[in-house]
Amino acid sequence: MGEDSRRLGGRTGGRLGDVREAALTLFAERGYRATTMRAIGEALGLRGPSLYNHVGAKQELLRDIMLGTLDRLLAEHAAAVAGIEDPAEQLRRAVVAHVRYVVSHKREVLVNNREVLSLDEPSRVLLVARRNEYERLFRNLVERGLEEGRFEVESARMASYSILDMGNGVAVWFREDGAMTGEEVAAHYGRLALQAVGARPA
Amino acid sequence: MGEDSRRLGGRTGGRLGDVREAALTLFAERGYRATTMRAIGEALGLRGPSLYNHVGAKQELLRDIMLGTLDRLLAEHAAAVAGIEDPAEQLRRAVVAHVRYVVSHKREVLVNNREVLSLDEPSRVLLVARRNEYERLFRNLVERGLEEGRFEVESARMASYSILDMGNGVAVWFREDGAMTGEEVAAHYGRLALQAVGARPA
DNA sequence: CCTACCGATCGGTAGG
DNA sequence: CCTACCGATCGGTAGG
Numbered sequence: 001m002g003e004d005s006r007r008l009g010g011r012t013g014g015r016l017g018d019v020r021e022a023a024l025t026l027f028a029e030r031g032y033r034a035t036t037m038r039a040i041g042e043a044l045g046l047r048g049p050s051l052y053n054h055v056g057a058k059q060e061l062l063r064d065i066m067l068g069t070l071d072r073l074l075a076e077h078a079a080a081v082a083g084i085e086d087p088a089e090q091l092r093r094a095v096v097a098h099v100r101y102v103v104s105h106k107r108e109v110l111v112n113n114r115e116v117l118s119l120d121e122p123s124r125v126l127l128v129a130r131r132n133e134y135e136r137l138f139r140n141l142v143e144r145g146l147e148e149g150r151f152e153v154e155s156a157r158m159a160s161y162s163i164l165d166m167g168n169g170v171a172v173w174f175r176e177d178g179a180m181t182g183e184e185v186a187a188h189y190g191r192l193a194l195q196a197v198g199a200r201p202a
Numbered sequence: 203m204g205e206d207s208r209r210l211g212g213r214t215g216g217r218l219g220d221v222r223e224a225a226l227t228l229f230a231e232r233g234y235r236a237t238t239m240r241a242i243g244e245a246l247g248l249r250g251p252s253l254y255n256h257v258g259a260k261q262e263l264l265r266d267i268m269l270g271t272l273d274r275l276l277a278e279h280a281a282a283v284a285g286i287e288d289p290a291e292q293l294r295r296a297v298v299a300h301v302r303y304v305v306s307h308k309r310e311v312l313v314n315n316r317e318v319l320s321l322d323e324p325s326r327v328l329l330v331a332r333r334n335e336y337e338r339l340f341r342n343l344v345e346r347g348l349e350e351g352r353f354e355v356e357s358a359r360m361a362s363y364s365i366l367d368m369g370n371g372v373a374v375w376f377r378e379d380g381a382m383t384g385e386e387v388a389a390h391y392g393r394l395a396l397q398a399v400g401a402r403p404a
Numbered sequence: 405c406c407t408a409c410c411g412a413t414c415g416g417t418a419g420g
Numbered sequence: 421c422c423t424a425c426c427g428a429t430c431g432g433t434a435g436g
Binding site: 046047049050053 | 423424
């Protein structure tokens with residue numbers, strides 16, 4: 001008895017994956033500090049202390065979620081722009097990939113948007129570094145478009161911040177059962193971003 | 203002795219204003235739950251329990267900050283668009299006013315962006331209602347511009363969300379001693395927003 | 405405005 | 421994986 005309640009997802013199979021999945025849901029719904037180990041255990045039909053058979057500390061769950069999100073975003077970005085020359089098309093694909101990630105990993109993105117202060121050092125500096133790295137990729141695309149005379153903005157940096165903030169904001173209002181599918185939203189944001197940087201046909 | 207450490211700002215004069223000001227700084231720097239009443243008191247040269255002579259509860263400090271921010275944004279918006287006919291110009295002014303508020307109330311905006319989950323009911327529903335009200339104002343401007351054939355976007359709702367998310371994001375990276383003044387950033391975002399909605403000259 | 409202190413919560417450990 | 425429990429933290433009150 002008591003062998004059920006798993007298969008919730010969780011990139012890593014087994015119990016650890018279940019714990020991460022339950023933690024992700026609760027962190028997104030209530031916030032990191034308002035989520036107790038007991039509550040995470042309860043979601044899995046366990047007692048709080050039992051979680052320590054799979055996790056070293058509550059903080060590790062947050063760290064893995066937040067750093068993992070950035071790793072995956074960086075990977076998706078690379079795949080999205082690979083093999084494309086046109087900076088406008090690259091930017092559009094990068095934005096679509098970003099928003100696609102946001103709508104399909106809403107909880108992760110919500111946690112990433114809100115819990116920076118809950119992340120202990122040294123993970124926090126690592127996260128900020130990875131975020132900066134990710135932002136630079138977008139900024140570079142904007143700069144290339146600018147050099148080639150395809151875009152028209154006064155600051156590539158503000159443009160890249162704007163584009164990322166727009167995209168991250170989708171996590172707040174997107175509903176799986178809403179009027180638009182995630183794919184539609186992603187496509188729309190791709191076009192919105194191009195328009196924001198003043199993209200002109202080649 | 204012990205009659206110093208005030209004049210930190212705080213819309214309401216006197217001690218209550220000082221407490222709010224200290225709380226705002228700490229909530230923005232460490233987060234609401236990581237900020238103790240003792241720490242707020244310490245920032246004012248007081249003991250934690252002394253704060254209860256001026257404040258009913260820690261939660262009231264958060265509520266006043268968050269709801270107050272929205273009240274002020276709503277008022278600034280009304281002033282910014284009053285007397286203007288052209289929806290493009292109205293939108294530009296509304297965005298400039300928004301970003302102006304963000305750069306001059308960075309801490310407030312950071313708290314508003316991150317602490318929704320820390321806000322107890324019924325304040326939370328009130329805040330969300332006020333946020334929706336504020337978003338609708340932007341959405342209405344976008345819709346009017348669309349009706350008059352001045353803008354070109356597929357969804358006024360996504361456009362308004364994007365514009366607000368862009369603007370709120372400024373609180374994360376803006377530095378008073380940075381390369382651009384708040385006024386320059388606000389002006390830039392005003393133009394960026396118009397470009398994002400595909401604004402065309404009248 | 406202060407000291408003393410209560411009551412509750414919570415992460416994590418011990419020890420099976 | 422569980423029960424029992426420790427140690428620390430913290431909002432708020434009592435009572436001057």
